[in-house]
Amino acid sequence: MGSGQVTDWQGKNVTVAGLGVSGIPAAKVLHARGANVTVVNDGDDARAREQAAELEALGITVRLGDGATLPEGTELIVTAPGWKPDKPLFAAAHEAGVPVWGDVELAWRLRGPDAAPWLAVTGTNGKTTTVQMLASILKAAGLRTAAVGNIGVSLLDVVLGEEQYDVLAVELSSYQLHWAPSLRAHSAAVLNIAPDHLDWHGSMEAYAADKGRIYEGNRVACVYNVADKATEDLVREADVEEGCRAIGFTLGTPAPSQLGVVDGILVDRAFVENRQQNAQELAEVSDVDPPAPHNIANALAAAALARAYGVPAKAVRDGLRAFTPDAHRIAHVADVDGVAYVDDSKATNTHAAQASLAAYESIVWIAGGLAKGAVFEELVAGSAKRLRAAVLMGADRGLIREALARHAPEVPVVDLDRTDTGAMLAAVQEARRLAVAGDTVLLAPACASMDMFANYNQRGDAFAEAVRELGAGA
Incomplete structure (x- = not known):
């Protein structure tokens, strides 16, 4: 199975690793194309048995509670992106010379x-925002596009769907890139690299190398x-194409060959005639929402990819103006007694929290949760x-x-010895007590949320609810 498109799946023995958001569609797609599909899954709970029954009804073999053994005759493994590279299944595949692909x-x-080219984005933080900004810019240029990949819309669905696209804005995680050896983007961006998911990749070098795969070709x-x-x-x-x-x-x-900021204007000195002397104005800093430094960087990366695709300057401005950030990403919740309350529950690691903290001058910081091996020095x-x-919790x-x-020994710290969901209300009340007019109370936890909440969305909602209670009682 070389590096190009594969058209004939008839009779191929494919093992799909993992019953999940990518595994189930992959199994169905390959089965529909005539492959002999076996799904292996570590778990054997009620949910897995329900999913297995659905696949078995189609004629797909499912092995629950055994994700380690390579089924006999396997010619290809398609894995869920979350499966770690050091799993025994992959060692057995390597030994047998069986390739491993991810969903991407x-x-x-x-x-x-005639598939649409991919404009691809990765990085420790800012991927989703940048890809959404990019899609907004491409749409403003009149192009048929979608924000896809690690962002919620499955790439399989997009690639095999009825809808025709001119170009795709694709978010890719380090996991997805690890398992995507033949991917070749039109243009790609790595926004930043900071320690994250090191438990999965094994080292910072391996993590960075997987991110760097996005540039190949x-x-x-x-x-x-x-x-x-x-x-x-x-x-x-990176080994790239000539030119x-x-x-x-x-x-x-x-x-020259860069995009940047001059006097509050986003400017392009890369995709212009005579870039030694000339620059093209693209948009104003105030066109970016919110205009925090790291978000301006996201906008510049999105603009660079759009310009690489040939989008006019006006579409960059219009696309940035039309873009609205997702919830829980530096979202201004309310002002109470001259204090701004900002929800950046999405700041689930130290790098994201650093960008968030850099956006404000005087902060009462609400932080804590699951550190995932991070250090905070x-x-x-x-x-x-x-x-x-x-104010710390979690x-x-x-x-x-x-x-x-x-x-920061001079900074007063309130340590809430709690991990229940009600701790958020207490945290917001403590923050209010500590804040003075002109301050920002910032939820930027620098940690994952699963010790107290289902996910970062629920954590952000709890913060916003607590702030509304403050306002009601103000």
């Missing part, structure tokens, strides 16, 4: 000969972050001068408390 690789191989532009040297290093290491260019984005004045040291106070709040004691 499968979608790439199944797309038709790019045709027009490899977009990197001038402020994050690791992203530029990945461009240097593909490295395009930087910066919050400062852009050099750098985050606290870099943000100490902006912190008026901190399972790993002690790690943040210790970092505050070391790097």
Whole structure:
């Protein structure tokens, strides 16, 4: 099975690893194309048995409680992106010379000969926002597009669906890239690289290398972050098509072949005639919502990919103006007694929280949750001068408390020894007590939410509800 499209699946023995959002559609698609499909799954609970029954009714074999053994005769494994590379199933596949693809690789191989090119985005933080901004810009240019990939719309559905697209804005996680060896984007961006998911990848080097796969075989532009040297290093290491260019984005004045900011204007010195002398105005900083520094960076990356695709400057401005950020991403909830309350529950790691904290001058910080192996020294040291106070909750709040004691000993800390969902109301009430007019009470937990909440959305909703109660009682 080479690197191009695969058209004949008849009689191929394919093992699908994992009953989940990508595994079930993959199994159905391959079965419909005549492949002999076996699904293996570690779990054997009621939900898995229900899903298995649905697939078995179609004639697909399912093995529950045994995700480690390679079924005999397997010619290809299609894996859910979350399965770790060190699983025994993959070791057995490697030993037997059996290729392993993820859902993205499968979608790439199944797309038709006239399929829409992919503009791809990865990075530790900002992927979803950037891809949504990019789709908004492409739509403003009159192109048929969609924001797809790691963002909710399955790439398989898009590639095999009836709807025709001119170009796709594709969000890719490091997991998906790890299992997508033959993906070749029109242009791609790595927004930033900070430690995350190291338990999955095994090391920072392996994590960065998987992110860097997004640049392999790019045709027009490899977009990197001038402020994050690791992203530029990945461009240097990538094997790209002849004529593909490295395009930087910066919050400062852009050099030739870069996009940047001059006097509150987003400008392009990459996709213009005579870029040594000329720059094209694209939009104003105020066209970006919210105009926090890291979000301006997202907008510049989106603009760079759109410009690489040939989109006019006006569409960049119109697309950015039309874009509305998702809930729980630096969302202004309310002002109470001159204090702004901001929900950035999506800041589930230290890098995202750092960007969030950098957007405000005087902060009462609500933080804590599940650390996922993260350390908080750098985050606290870099943000100490902006912190008026901190309110901590959640399972790993002690790690943040210790970092505050070391790097910001003068900052008052309230340690809520609670992991129940009601702790959020108490946290907001404590924050109100500590804040003065002109402050921002910022929920930027720097941690995952699953110790107290179903997900970051529920955590953000609890914050907003608590703020509304404050307002009602104000």
